[in-house]
Amino acid sequence: MPVATDPLLAPLADRRPTVERVARLPAGFAAAGATAGIKASGTPDLALIVASNGPVPAAAITTPNRFAAAPVRLSRANLSETGGSAATAGRARAVIATSGSANAATGPAGDADQVEIGEAVATAIGCSPAEVLHLSTGVIGTRLPVDRVRATVARVAGAGLAATDAALEAAAVALRTTDTTTKVATASVDAPAAGGGTVTVTVSGIAKGVGMIHPRMATMLSVLLTDATADPRTLRELLAGAAATTWNQLSVDGDTSTNDTVVLLASGMAGAADAADDGAARAALSGAIEAVARDLARQQAADGEGATALITCQVSGATDDADARGIARAIVASQLVKAAVHGRDPNWGRVAGAAGNAVVADGAILEAAGMTAADAAARTARPASVDPARMRIAIAGHLVYDGATGGPVPGDKAVVREAMGGDEVLIRVDVGLADGTGEAFGCDLTEGYVRENSEYTT
């Protein structure tokens, strides 16, 4: 007879498709990474991804920050132009991403720069400027070196683009700013074929972190490519749904960037049934997108600026999934929890305190998924339901708080501290009220973070 184990002491079951941390370029795309000289470091800083056979359905989630950067606003306008009324879904032929300068808060001149870059891409690959999506990351308030970007685009579009996994990896390298790792993830799943039978559909994503990341959606840069078949509207729904449980649950430092953007392009080259009509095709694609998004979010959390530990908080027993996500997010975003994890201190009081502050605010996701500003303005934030007498908390597999038995659980703190020693610390919370589950990802707060961010521009 198996020993009964408290589920609180283990991670939540994960039924998502398996993810490999590799770049695997889906059919129908070509990619390149190059050095345009935007970064002073002389490392790659320009990524170009092209849909080989013409424009394909595309969706985006962009930052809710009212100082949204020029590339963000141009991408929204372009998707709106190619998709009719939807500013976050349409058709795209190319994605241009630059790193080293955010082109945010740069006024009309910065907007003009980005338009010029879009025209350069359109000319180089032979498409309309409205079919180009723009991503940029770096220091706010600095201009892009347009001449160098244009020259690099012309060079790359000529001979640099390749339909290889290595080319997608090179694009991922070029996204990086203060990232210490290149972030790639791929899931391949079975899906119904368009003409009957089964095909393999691939979703492969690249991403960069690692500062200015917070649960108010659209939390960094990421490009997801798939050979599945779907219309823009379906892509937007699947991307927003995946973001709600992954990127929206990621917090590095509580600041939502002016530039955060996730885009998803679908080439349809796998020959799968259309996810807009076929429930099984939609489910397969949805699972793969969410799995890739989740893995990229975890890579981003683990590589948070200065971080020494990935913090995963998983919540069960909440009133509903939104409550569970709100509680998990509040815990990983708590500066005091983050500092405690840095010291590998099982300070569960800070976990309880953060849970007691948790707010359910999924409205931002709806906004990112296309809700109007007016509707977003009317969104409500409600406290998550928490009862100290029912909550249980486990840290690194050790029960430390049990509301039903009086609260603090006696035990050897040194044992828990030892269990927190790895590069991932799991905080499990059971709210004890109902069946809602959710998770969130963060990292510890370190002296290194402070050093890195107090010496950034000067």
Place this chain on the structure above:
Amino acid sequence: MPVATDPLLAPLADRRPTVERVARLPAGFAAAGATAGIKASGTPDLALIVASNGPVPAAAITTPNRFAAAPVRLSRANLSETGGSAATAGRARAVIATSGSANAATGPAGDADQVEIGEAVATAIGCSPAEVLHLSTGVIGTRLPVDRVRATVARVAGAGLAATDAALEAAAVALRTTDTTTKVATASVDAPAAGGGTVTVTVSGIAKGVGMIHPRMATMLSVLLTDATADPRTLRELLAGAAATTWNQLSVDGDTSTNDTVVLLASGMAGAADAADDGAARAALSGAIEAVARDLARQQAADGEGATALITCQVSGATDDADARGIARAIVASQLVKAAVHGRDPNWGRVAGAAGNAVVADGAILEAAGMTAADAAARTARPASVDPARMRIAIAGHLVYDGATGGPVPGDKAVVREAMGGDEVLIRVDVGLADGTGEAFGCDLTEGYVRENSEYTT
């Protein structure tokens, strides 16, 4: 002819009464600070304040955290019992404050401890246990040493209480945890006397910081005493109003404690007209309370854990005052702004980015002021109105961003950096939309904060 100076380059005008950083015990109260042995350090850790002539009108604002500590919940219950339906206003005879143990998340045993302490106070000074207000601060999840607290209360109530300024100062010393300074502030103002003519009314406050402080109201411990005359309801209104523009605008680390409590007691001994009926008396008292609260909030921000600089953000030109407060709060709470100030880096892009994320969420204040949980749950959070093309930003008296003239303002960064060198950094933002003003207070994020908070309990 005077030289026209851009108002953006100077602090907002302050029309509040003058505040002295001294403890000045108003007539009708006695106070004491003592050492009960709650803290391992052996420093003072118990404060007792008594209304000398019987119970007086009292109001409180307490944390919205759902893990509210035993002392918080007992204070609410007591005010409810002595004030009828209002859980945050009633009558009180004594305030007991302990530091070193929060008595939060301690289950039914912790509640019983706090009840015992209340009974000890009631017995020692001869009042009902319902007339005792409780404050506590320290580590979450640890029990109070009730025997030692009881013995100390008996000792202090016997011979330790004194109606002197020094006794109030001693109470302030006993509130401290990781505070490096003792926080006291006093304002004396003219008010109409009850029988005609004018009297001087005094509001004197003591407070402690300095971690777990954030703009979701009730942000630390503070006791305000006055010799003015007012009923509980008026006290609650004035306290909530003052907190909205002061403590609610204070952020040290974004975490809202389980224990935060502000209480206000009015002895009526100055012989002033009743602030409940007399508009001039109300205005005088309101101004003095707000001035004292603001000064204590600034002391708390300046003494934030590990801080080297007080950050004051003042916003003008907002759609309304609530928007201005939301924007100011978002800026001082931004981890990236805090890190930039630590490096004395005029990184205005982070200020703009934080402003773009600002949310107006004064609902929490209403909750703290007595709104029901259901109403609070229905409160809305809306984005603050910001237009990058109209906003202007000045740091330490230097214009660094002007949306109307294209954004970034060219200039010598070294000059701004030099101007940021003091122990207070002023960030001025003009939103350029209307006439709303507001301010917020914070501190820089330092390696010292991280060290202090990653090594706290173990």
